[in-house]
Amino acid sequence: MNVKKAHMRLGVQAAAVALTIALTYLLFNNPMGVCWLDPFWHLQDLFARAGAESIVYLGLERVDLLNPSTTLPTISPYIIVAAFTCFAMLSGRMFCGWLCPFGTFLDAVEKVSPFKGAHKAPDDLKDVNLKYVVLFGFLILSFLVGYTSFCDYCPAGVLFKGLTGHVIFMAVPVFAIVSLLVFFHGRKMWCGYLCPVGGFLALFARFHLLPIRSAGECIKCLNCEKECPMDVLVAEKYIQEGKAITDSECIKCMKCVDACPKKILRFP
Numbered sequence: 655m656n657v658k659k660a661h662m663r664l665g666v667q668a669a670a671v672a673l674t675i676a677l678t679y680l681l682f683n684n685p686m687g688v689c690w691l692d693p694f695w696h697l698q699d700l701f702a703r704a705g706a707e708s709i710v711y712l713g714l715e716r717v718d719l720l721n722p723s724t725t726l727p728t729i730s731p732y733i734i735v736a737a738f739t740c741f742a743m744l745s746g747r748m749f750c751g752w753l754c755p756f757g758t759f760l761d762a763v764e765k766v767s768p769f770k771g772a773h774k775a776p777d778d779l780k781d782v783n784l785k786y787v788v789l790f791g792f793l794i795l796s797f798l799v800g801y802t803s804f805c806d807y808c809p810a811g812v813l814f815k816g817l818t819g820h821v822i823f824m825a826v827p828v829f830a831i832v833s834l835l836v837f838f839h840g841r842k843m844w845c846g847y848l849c850p851v852g853g854f855l856a857l858f859a860r861f862h863l864l865p866i867r868s869a870g871e872c873i874k875c876l877n878c879e880k881e882c883p884m885d886v887l888v889a890e891k892y893i894q895e896g897k898a899i900t901d902s903e904c905i906k907c908m909k910c911v912d913a914c915p916k917k918i919l920r921f922p
Contacts, residue, residue, distance in 0.1 A: 659908030751905030870918030878910035
């Protein structure tokens with residue numbers, strides 16, 4: 655039986671969401687359980703630790719989020735960051751398309767929206783380099799304050815921490831704005847332009863070893879580009895040029911693979 659890649663992806667996404675819920679509400683009953691699966695949280699923690707060792711910020715004691723009062727796995731953040739880096743070098747931003755629970759939520763928002771594409775997105779937000787500004791800006795801030803600073807604004811926290819009673823109010827308006835942007839303009843508004851996790855993974859994605867490749871001649875129907883949620887020029891920039899799709903914006907959603915009428919796209 656020929657199972658579509660998108661259907662396989664949906665099953666993996668459901669399992670990832672179930673794991674996130676289990677970590678946060680069942681296994682650890684800890685609002686930081688979801689953060690344990692977030693490479694950016696661990697990366698922030700490394701910067702926060704370095705900052706806390708070198709400065710004292712306004713006399714405040716650093717909040718240790720890696721080892722809170724309730725039990726969490728005590729795996730070194732170096733190991734977590736290294737594992738995600740290796741995964742990105744192997745498969746690009748596949749984490750974003752298959753494993754990120756917030757990305758799954760945004761997929762659902764995008765799918766139910768009757769307004770996607772009806773309104774032009776703000777030009778000031780349509781810059782893939784913005785996510786690198788967010789990434790490095792919050793890493794620097796984490797170093798300066800000795801604290802994983804992005805957690806105060808992370809929209810995913812509203813979803814996955816809220817039911818534990820741990821609501822960071824500054825994240826609520828961010829969550830609302832991101833949800834509205836995705837509702838009207840698609841998930842690329844977060845994943846492509848603003849998400850620091852996407853920015854971190856994108857640094858390595860352009861060199862990854864297992865990209866989507868072409869195994870035949872392109873008929874230039876451009877169905878792949880029409881289906882791509884990240885607006886990657888699949889056919890024009892890559893397939894028609896005989897290149898593998900190593901675009902740092904590709905989240906391996908496999909919609910291009912399923913959309914190709916000649917079935918020439920292959921992964922891995």
